[in-house]
Amino acid sequence: MATEVGPTPVKAPASGGTPIHHGPKGVGEDNQILSQGRWAAWLLAPTIIALAIVIVYPIISAIVMSFQKDAGLDPATGLFTAGGPAGVQNYVNWIAQQCAAPAGGTVACPPGTLGAQFWSATATTFFFTVVTVALETALGFWMAMIMARTFKGRSLVRAAVLVPWAIPTAVTAKLWFFIFAFEGIANKLFNTTILWTGSEWPAKWAVIIADVWKTTPFMALLILAGLQMIPAEVYEAAKVDGASAWQRFRMITLPLVKPALMVAVLFRTLDALRMFDLPYILTGGANNTTTLSILVINQIRQGFNSAAALSTITFIIIFLVAFIFVRFLGANVVEQSGATGKGKK
Amino acid sequence: MTAATTELRAQQDRGRKAAQNREKWAQGxxxxxxxxxLIWCLAPAYWMVVTAFRDVGFTYDTSILPTHVTLDNFNTAFDTSFGNRFGQALLNSVFIGGVVTLVSLVIGVFAAYAxxxxxxxxxxxxxxxxxxASMFPGVALITxxxxxxTNIGWMGTYQALIIxxxxxxxPLTVYTMTSFFREMPWELEESARVDGCTQGQAFRKVIMPLAAPAIFTTAILAFISSWNEFLIASQLSSDATQPVTVAIANFAGAQPNQIPYTAIMAAGTIVTIPLVIxxxxxxxxxxxxxxxxxVK
Structure with a gap:
């Protein structure tokens, strides 16, 4: 211990007396990392094994399934056909919107079938994602700026934003379904007679409004946490130097809150791309509100392997978006959350 | 007092007043x-509660204040004669959420520490x-x-929902607890050792009390996210094991074409109130x- 100059030389509990140090690189550092590594491996093993069982195994088996033919009745002969390797046929079918033809081979899927909905579902998913995340970011930023100010009743506002967040999405969907009912309060308040869940654009906006209501608080709280990291002195110095409110916002608030903002936008984007509960309950996926997740669920009972191919496509899309965020837009999630430094906070 | 200083005084006064006005205006x-x-966040939730207490005959009453107040809807919510099993679903959600939270905490606490x-x-x-893993799309697992x-006969069982x-x-548990643990004053453990505590005592008497709030908060977050889960439960549960989210989504009325809004809002209120509190x-x-x- 005498050679240690680290600020927090500590012992791990129940480590059987193995000294574990947090300190700058020094004599014996490699040995420490080695022993900490072994200790860490034991501690992490249960989590890694559990996640391997509940995530990695299903993913691999989904990928394996996606290259298999779905067993079922052959539309041409009416006979049961067994599955078998399908190559990339399932993927091709989704992307080219092809269905098995009665005469063998494939034809373009007839309108209305699940196979004909891939691109519209993809477009709907991205439309929902872009619109909801943009609205939530703008509204969330505005809410966060308000909650960052000091005024009487601030804690009340901070408590109130947690209410939409705490309500389960399934309940949220039913609640907005009722609000948007033909004789419901929305039509009454705005003096309209819109059949909200009955046609395409009102149905889309119903989903968007409900989603924005439910998830803006999360966004606002993440941005607020970022705002509170900015020291007040910075603003005061800028004020003394004569910076206007807009300049202070653009030159101080935005750049300093950007890391937290990017993480919040990334989280919300990935969440919106897998949107399921809200449109599934609110509109049943009707009127072009079917997202990719809903399409997968509808496909499951018509053929596992084809559904597995679609879910793999969905997964790849989400993965690519996450990659673009982290790689090109600087949403550094791991360093944001993982930076312990060496011994210092 | 010269005219110049009076003029200056007056100017300063005006300036101060303008600043005060600006301040007032900003505060306003x-x-x-x-x-x-406040209204945006609370009004829809308020509407749910008001409707939950409104007589079913006045479902579409749009007066903002509570009218035709009744507790009937709560009885209807628990009524099983139309095939709804809301009471059972509540128990299922508590059980599933409890087991998931417990397992995740016990496994996750070690990983978070590391x-x-x-x-x-x-x-x-x-x-x-x-x-x-925490951002993983549920549909990628479901197929x-x-x-x-289906193959091993687990459809509709509790384990098929818990796993x-x-x-x-x-992942959420590990992630949240890691951030909490990083904030804890671990030096205190060492100080306790210096003051003559054994390692076990230091852990029990110093670290445990400090970590307890973090673990408890993580437990609440874990329970809420399990309680709110819908996608997997909607596909893998049976009538006997379905959680509340599925029960509310499928809530049936006396007539197939009539949606029992007031009873659904009552059920929604029951599901939500404990969480909100x-x-x-x-x-x-x-x-x-x-x-x-x-952040951080």
Whole structure:
């Protein structure tokens, strides 16, 4: 211990007396990392094994399934056909919107079938994602700026934003379904007679409004946490130097809150791309509100392997978006959350 | 007093007044904005509660204040004669959420400790993997699980609902607890040792009490996310094991064409109120847990 100059030389509990140090690189550092590594491996093993069982195994088996033919009745002969390797046929079918033809081979899927909905579902998913995340970011930023100010009743506002967040999405969907009912309060308040869940654009906006209501608080709280990291002195110095409110916002608030903002936008984007509960309950996926997740669920009972191919496509899309965020837009999630430094906070 | 100084005084006064006015105006705007936020967040939830207490004959009554107040809807919510099993679903959700939370905490606490306190290679890879897991789309898991559980006869069982839930609750647990643990004053443990505590005593008497709030908050967040799960439950549960989210989504009325809105709102209120109370009581800690990791 005498050679240690680290600020927090500590012992791990129940480590059987193995000294574990947090300190700058020094004599014996490699040995420490080695022993900490072994200790860490034991501690992490249960989590890694559990996640391997509940995530990695299903993913691999989904990928394996996606290259298999779905067993079922052959539309041409009416006979049961067994599955078998399908190559990339399932993927091709989704992307080219092809269905098995009665005469063998494939034809373009007839309108209305699940196979004909891939691109519209993809477009709907991205439309929902872009619109909801943009609205939530703008509204969330505005809410966060308000909650960052000091005024009487601030804690009340901070408590109130947690209410939409705490309500389960399934309940949220039913609640907005009722609000948007033909004789419901929305039509009454705005003096309209819109059949909200009955046609395409009102149905889309119903989903968007409900989603924005439910998830803006999360966004606002993440941005607020970022705002509170900015020291007040910075603003005061800028004020003394004569910076206007807009300049202070653009030159101080935005750049300093950007890391937290990017993480919040990334989280919300990935969440919106897998949107399921809200449109599934609110509109049943009707009127072009079917997202990719809903399409997968509808496909499951018509053929596992084809559904597995679609879910793999969905997964790849989400993965690519996450990659673009982290790689090109600087949403550094791991360093944001993982930076312990060496011994210092 | 010369004219010049009087003039200066007056100018200063005017300036001060203008500044005060600006301040007042800014304060006023803050209050208006805050009121808008309050109404936007609370009005729909308020509407749910008001409707829950409104007589079913006046379902579409749009008066803002409670009218035709009754408790009937709560009875209807628990009524099983139309095939609804809301009471059973509540128990199912508590059971599933409880088991998922317990398992995730017990497993996750070790991982969080390692990630927060130890230096080792691949640390960022492990963190990235766990974060990625928490963002994982549920639909990517459901197809193989659907097939697997069908093959081994697990469809509609509790374990078929609990195991997939762990896939997103466990990463969340590890992630949140790691951020909490990183904030803890671990030096105190060493101080306790210096003051003559044994290692076990230091852990029990110093570390445990400090870690308890963090673990408790994480437990609340884990329970809420399990309680809110719908996608997997809607596909893998049976009438006997369905959680509340599925029960509410499928809530049936006396007539097939008539949606029993007031009873659904009553059910929604029952499902929501405990969560809202929990969240408001532990507001500070929960916000810290939610935002942990996004900043710092």
């Amino acid at each position: 705007r803050t209050y208006i904005s805050a009121a808008v936020v 990630l927060a306190r130890l230096n080792f290679r691949f640390k960022y890879m492990v963190l990235g993997f766990i974060l990625g 193989p699980l659907f097939q697997l559980f 997939p839930n762990i896939s997103f609750v466990l 929990l969240v408001l009581v532990f507001q500070r800690k929960i916000v810290a847990g939610l935002t942990a990791g996004a």
